[in-house]
């Protein structure tokens with residue numbers, strides 16, 4: 001079911017990790033950001049859009065992770081975009097013939113095994129680097145590209161509506177998940193830089209939509225930025241922290257986030273051992 005969160009902006013929430021698909025109404029149709037997860041949810045979204053009489057005229061994926069790259073044939077053949085770096089990463093991932101099978105195998109460990117349509121996964125076009133806005137006939141959607149969480153990740157600011165679509169950041173239930181800790185990128189620095197970009201636009205935001213979790217109001221914008229930064233600082237400094245998303249205060253059903261946290265700590269420790277550097 002579509003739920004309006006701001007004028008002309010609706011979300012469709014999946015039961016899987018509380019994933020949010022975002023629908024933005026334009027003049028001739030809608031922009032669809034990170035469509036939902038399972039086949040039946042995508043079906044539901046298609047039906048809702050059909051009932052509203054609004055075709056999908058553009059799609060956008062915030063980052064190159066499978067749960068943000070899905071599509072349904074009945075959504076039609078509108079152009080689907082991502083940043084150039086996001087699209088290049090997806091191309092790389094899918095150039096390997098076993099990629100989809102690996103995603104399907106990974107899904108076998110989840111409650112949605114066999115329910116995710118992967119046929120149209122990742123068929124996105126990269127927008128030229130430095131593209132400021134999504135090219136479509138609707139409210140201006142500013143692309144805020146950064147390298148936190150995944151290569152070519154972008155947050156989207158729907159300027160006229162005061163809505164920030166955060167991708168996989170600024171969630172009330174998921175901690176910041178760093179990019180490839182095993183690689184050579186400065187994953188901590190990249191994350192902090194991305195949070196600074198979010199901070200620069202915070203005053204223009206009334207509604208924040210995370211890729212996973214609850215939609216927040218204006219009061220939540222800086223609170224979530226601060227919460228994510230405190231988490232990343234604690235990781236960087238190897239400090240204990242109290243974060244409501246992990247440990248005993250985690251919401252029921254989200255206890256696994258504490259394991260993600262433990263995993264990140266471990267990988268960072270291994271990395272600094274390997275490189276002899278902090279972080």
Ligand SMILES: [Zn+2]
Pocket residue numbers: 063065149150168
């Ligand atoms: Zn992600």
